[in-house]
Amino acid sequence: MKKLDIAKEVEILKTAFESSYDGIHILDSDGNTLYINSACTRIEGISKEEAMNRTIKELVANGVYSESVTLKVLETKAPTTIIQTAKNGSQLLSTGTPTFKEDGSIDKVIVNSRDITALNELKRELSVKEELARQYRVELELLKKEHGKQADLIAKSPAMQKIIRLALNVAKVDSTVLITGESGVGKGVLAEFIHNNSACAEGPFIKIDCSSIPESLFESELFGYEKGAFTGAERTGKAGLLELANGGTVFLDEIGEMPLSMQPKLMRAIQHREIVPVGGKLVKKLDLRIIAATNVDLAQKVRDKEFREDLYYRLNVVPIRIPALRERKEDILPLILRLMEKLNEHYGFHKHLTEEVKDTLLEYEWPGNIRELENVIERILVSTQDDIIDSKSLPSHLTRGKTGDFPFYKMTAEDYKTALAKYDAHLLKQAVQEAGSIPKAAQKLGVDATTIRRKMARYGKLLKEE
Ligand SMILES: Nc1ncnc2c1ncn2[C@@H]1O[C@H](COP(=O)(O)OP(=O)(O)OP(=O)(O)O)[C@@H](O)[C@H]1O
Numbered sequence: 001m002k003k004l005d006i007a008k009e010v011e012i013l014k015t016a017f018e019s020s021y022d023g024i025h026i027l028d029s030d031g032n033t034l035y036i037n038s039a040c041t042r043i044e045g046i047s048k049e050e051a052m053n054r055t056i057k058e059l060v061a062n063g064v065y066s067e068s069v070t071l072k073v074l075e076t077k078a079p080t081t082i083i084q085t086a087k088n089g090s091q092l093l094s095t096g097t098p099t100f101k102e103d104g105s106i107d108k109v110i111v112n113s114r115d116i117t118a119l120n121e122l123k124r125e126l127s128v129k130e131e132l133a134r135q136y137r138v139e140l141e142l143l144k145k146e147h148g149k150q151a152d153l154i155a156k157s158p159a160m161q162k163i164i165r166l167a168l169n170v171a172k173v174d175s176t177v178l179i180t181g182e183s184g185v186g187k188g189v190l191a192e193f194i195h196n197n198s199a200c201a202e203g204p205f206i207k208i209d210c211s212s213i214p215e216s217l218f219e220s221e222l223f224g225y226e227k228g229a230f231t232g233a234e235r236t237g238k239a240g241l242l243e244l245a246n247g248g249t250v251f252l253d254e255i256g257e258m259p260l261s262m263q264p265k266l267m268r269a270i271q272h273r274e275i276v277p278v279g280g281k282l283v284k285k286l287d288l289r290i291i292a293a294t295n296v297d298l299a300q301k302v303r304d305k306e307f308r309e310d311l312y313y314r315l316n317v318v319p320i321r322i323p324a325l326r327e328r329k330e331d332i333l334p335l336i337l338r339l340m341e342k343l344n345e346h347y348g349f350h351k352h353l354t355e356e357v358k359d360t361l362l363e364y365e366w367p368g369n370i371r372e373l374e375n376v377i378e379r380i381l382v383s384t385q386d387d388i389i390d391s392k393s394l395p396s397h398l399t400r401g402k403t404g405d406f407p408f409y410k411m412t413a414e415d416y417k418t419a420l421a422k423y424d425a426h427l428l429k430q431a432v433q434e435a436g437s438i439p440k441a442a443q444k445l446g447v448d449a450t451t452i453r454r455k456m457a458r459y460g461k462l463l464k465e466e
Pocket residue numbers: 152153154155181182183184185186187188189190253293294295335370371374435436
């Protein structure tokens with residue numbers, strides 16, 4: 001009865017081994033084959049006779065296997081897994097497990113092999129498909145932008161399309177990007193676009209306006225400070241903006257305005273990806289992507305020794321120059337229409353522009369770029385009663401000819417002082433509109449922001465007449 005059970009068990013095991021999908025190869029401690037199943041001969045391209053008549057060392061020497069897991073197990077006396085190539089070119093994932101005699105020496109090595117050629121092929125195909133899907137996403141983004149629908153970032157012109165393509169490509173790596181272009185061209189919008197399309201899109205996007213931080217506060221704002229670092233410091237200490245951007249993107253806007261004293265510290269932080277908070281000793285690691293932007297000629301600043309050359313090169317890894325709006329006129333109408341759509345919806349209006357107005361807006365030079373365009377459109381939309389907006393509703397400087405033309409007042413009854421005041425009022429108003437804010441206009445004109453504020457308050461009535 002017992003004999004019959006063993007015979008039955010052996011029969012079952014044999015059937016199991018023979019029908020196994022994986023190769024099973026059993027060898028003794030000298031590397032002689034004791035058993036090899038059919039799957040093994042199939043996936044390794046070796047006959048049973050060849051396996052039975054040669055030691056594993058001979059099989060490796062004859063090139064049947066690129067290397068042997070059995071020999072490694074015999075050497076290390078431990079279970080081992082390797083990837084080897086069989087003579088038929090199959091990639092095999094082989095695991096060898098030793099069994100031991102009572103005296104501790106190896107008795108047998110049981111090798112289990114799986115053909116992973118198909119798996120590797122599938123992996124390769126998957127990565128090809130993934131790359132294709134990424135390219136399709138890029139194309140889709142471009143199409144969305146081209147048609148302007150639901151896109152917050154309009155890019156109809158070939159120049160902007162090229163920029164979007166480049167931005168989508170740099171978004172997938174974490175290289176530092178330097179965006180240049182006049183004020184109001186969309187440097188901030190592009191920085192956010194890169195962040196939103198990058199692997200760290202879920203992380204924070206922290207914008208640092210380098211022109212608005214006083215020099216004395218720069219280090220603590222960027223790097224943070226430990227408790228009691230200086231008088232006036234919060235008792236608990238404070239995390240810096242760079243630390244807050246960890247896991248995301250830091251956008252250093254107006255980088256050209258960064259004080260020279262601060263530049264070596266920023267350089268170190270970028271280079272070593274670490275910071276030490278003011279008054280602290282502990283180094284904090286940074287894991288973030290850096291995008292910087294400027295509307296000044298940084299290379300010129302380097303030549304004038306106002307910007308460190310090493311920092312310039314560190315930031316200028318991928319330069320992106322956004323052209324002025326007048327250099328990409330194809331974007332003007334889509335921008336206007338998208339904005340009108342938004343504002344009409346917001347205010348419950350049904351306003352539209354006459355063809356003549358559209359032509360004027362297309363011809364205008366837009367020195368303040370998209371920011372100025374947004375101001376003008378909102379202004380004419382909210383200040384016009386009729387649903388049809390014609391040329392009469394346009395601000396005078398748009399119809400008066402090219403930008404830069406000043407409002408030369410006709411010789412009317414008004415005195416010299418009033419004419420000059422009107423001229424000054426107009427100049428300041430236009431500068432603020434184009435630059436986007438009083439501090440930025442002040443910077444552009446080379447005067448104090450308080451001077452502009454004071455004058456604008458004084459010219460209040462004249463400005464309303466404009
Ligand atoms: N391609 C675009 N599509 C739609 N809106 C845009 C586009 N580019 C810019 N804008 C809009 O124009 C305005 C100015 O953009 P942004 O602040 O990014 O310009 P900037 O170049 O960073 O200006 P500055 O140099 O003054 O900081 C924003 O309101 C922004 O939403």
